[in-house]
Amino acid sequence: MEVIINTGTSIIQAFYEKKGSTLKDEYRQSTAVAFMDVKDMEKMSLKPRDKIKVQTDWGEVVLFVDKSHDSPHEGMIFIPKGPWANIVISPETYCCNIPTYKGIPASITKTDEDVLLVSQLMNKTYNKYNLSPENLSDKPIYKKKED
Amino acid sequence: METPITDYDEEVKNCSCSYCGNNCDDITYLLKNNNIVGVRHACRIGASKIINDQDQRLLNPMVRNEEGLLEETTWDEALDKTAKLLYESTRPVLYGWGETSVEAIKKGIKIAELSGSVIDNQSTICHGSTIQAFQNVGHPVMTLGEVKNRADVIIYVGTNPMDDHPRHLSRYTTFPEGFFRRNGRNDRTVITLDPKFTNTAKVSDEWIQFNMNEDYLLFNALRTILRGETIEENEIAGVPVEQLNKLINIMKNAEYGALFFGLGVSQTLAKQKNVDVLIQLIEDLNRYSKWSMLPMRGFFNVSGFNIALTSETGYPYGVDFSRGYPRFMVGETTTIDLLNRREPDFFMAISADPGVQFPGYSIQHLTQIPTVQIDTHWGPYTELSDIVLPSTRVGVETEGTAYRMDSIPLFMKKVIDKPENCHSDEWILTELYKRVETLKNGDEN
Numbered sequence: 001m002e003v004i005i006n007t008g009t010s011i012i013q014a015f016y017e018k019k020g021s022t023l024k025d026e027y028r029q030s031t032a033v034a035f036m037d038v039k040d041m042e043k044m045s046l047k048p049r050d051k052i053k054v055q056t057d058w059g060e061v062v063l064f065v066d067k068s069h070d071s072p073h074e075g076m077i078f079i080p081k082g083p084w085a086n087i088v089i090s091p092e093t094y095c096c097n098i099p100t101y102k103g104i105p106a107s108i109t110k111t112d113e114d115v116l117l118v119s120q121l122m123n124k125t126y127n128k129y130n131l132s133p134e135n136l137s138d139k140p141i142y143k144k145k146e147d
Numbered sequence: 148m149e150t151p152i153t154d155y156d157e158e159v160k161n162c163s164c165s166y167c168g169n170n171c172d173d174i175t176y177l178l179k180n181n182n183i184v185g186v187r188h189a190c191r192i193g194a195s196k197i198i199n200d201q202d203q204r205l206l207n208p209m210v211r212n213e214e215g216l217l218e219e220t221t222w223d224e225a226l227d228k229t230a231k232l233l234y235e236s237t238r239p240v241l242y243g244w245g246e247t248s249v250e251a252i253k254k255g256i257k258i259a260e261l262s263g264s265v266i267d268n269q270s271t272i273c274h275g276s277t278i279q280a281f282q283n284v285g286h287p288v289m290t291l292g293e294v295k296n297r298a299d300v301i302i303y304v305g306t307n308p309m310d311d312h313p314r315h316l317s318r319y320t321t322f323p324e325g326f327f328r329r330n331g332r333n334d335r336t337v338i339t340l341d342p343k344f345t346n347t348a349k350v351s352d353e354w355i356q357f358n359m360n361e362d363y364l365l366f367n368a369l370r371t372i373l374r375g376e377t378i379e380e381n382e383i384a385g386v387p388v389e390q391l392n393k394l395i396n397i398m399k400n401a402e403y404g405a406l407f408f409g410l411g412v413s414q415t416l417a418k419q420k421n422v423d424v425l426i427q428l429i430e431d432l433n434r435y436s437k438w439s440m441l442p443m444r445g446f447f448n449v450s451g452f453n454i455a456l457t458s459e460t461g462y463p464y465g466v467d468f469s470r471g472y473p474r475f476m477v478g479e480t481t482t483i484d485l486l487n488r489r490e491p492d493f494f495m496a497i498s499a500d501p502g503v504q505f506p507g508y509s510i511q512h513l514t515q516i517p518t519v520q521i522d523t524h525w526g527p528y529t530e531l532s533d534i535v536l537p538s539t540r541v542g543v544e545t546e547g548t549a550y551r552m553d554s555i556p557l558f559m560k561k562v563i564d565k566p567e568n569c570h571s572d573e574w575i576l577t578e579l580y581k582r583v584e585t586l587k588n589g590d591e592n
Contacts, residue, residue, distance in 0.1 A: 009311035018196040020524030070343040091506035095478030103360040122530035128514040129215030145219035
């Protein structure tokens, strides 16, 4: 289905982000979510907590689905701002410094793939340090200083 | 129902919250054994920031080892390494500053000047276009106190304060009793313009839903109606013209109108053009009534950064010191454009998380260059950082000055002690400045 992506703050996402628990499952549950109009969900026979793959010109990401509290807005999905939304939004600034965070055309399909945790997502998407994704979890991994 | 917290031994009153541009300065912290056990008056998000997640707190400086894992190290080693990387780079970017004190920002500006860096903050991806428009043509200003005491018509455009500035309506605009608005909410008309039926729309008297990316059209139509001309279409941007006529009528007849706008205006396709036309709409309205406007600023000190940098360099954000004097060019010296063009060769984020904020395409460049994080908690950006320097929370563990969204400076208290091996942003930046200066002097001699 073709939709328009809208991103922004949601109070629950901001709650976990400001608390500083971004690596944990609670942040994934609140932020890696596409809020859809109930009518759109019916059209695709989706239930809350089903998973969809969102594809744009800039990338693709797997997200949970939930009923929008702010409907009606058929043809629009709302993704709280965060690492998941970042992958599919447009970096195009049209030379006025602000990337296009809102109003990006996308297509969505139902999927069974997993929604990744932040550390897995960052390593899979950007792959800066080639860490093995199996070891990554919601607890930070680092080496303590030897005394 | 949660039971109220009674198990505390000290109350610290009139603290300033370090979450959003509201900077609520009436927060009470409840302490037990020098730990915060409770917060009064703060909103859900502010409280979550004050009672933070100790599990994910950064406690020691860390540097990536050869396996790609972060390894704890000493402050001296981490700072020396950072200074060397910064000094040796040709196009460094110092980004962030929205969640730190003005005192730290001033140190940051000195480092940028010394090292020939680009210094930029979150407004570059939020209200940058707004500030450009304000610098170009000015705007009718107001303080939040004025809104509370005078405003009878309040309009929110493309913003949802109930979710991201939760106390905005209850403390400053809609619900409180004001000197001329004795009945609080009953004396005020609140209207929300948004493509979504947001939580703010739910508490407003009227919600006007318009199509996404058609805001420019909508605001121009409002100006046209205000000028007394008739619109031949039946609807503009998905809104019936009749509804727009009604809106203009309410706006024209306001005693004191306040318009707040958010990222729904500055981040859609028309970007700064949206703000231009909004300013013009407010100017036009001032022929009939008293109107003023404010952007809804996100972090508690983004406004402070703009003010500090403007007073030091003349430009509000995205200032490039590479030629030894400040330069500012929208689309050229601003972070996202630099990253999209793959220009920077060093990136330092200070109390900001590019992993949460930047588009993926821009983040990809950060995997090619050395990156440094100065922050309090593990976040997405930590997963991309080569060096991590743990800092302290302003308004909780460190004192400092911050500017509210209406440019009112507020002092933020220190309430509890910082974790042992963490240091304030100001301390970290002072140490970094000394080290870069030594490297520079060594090369010149």
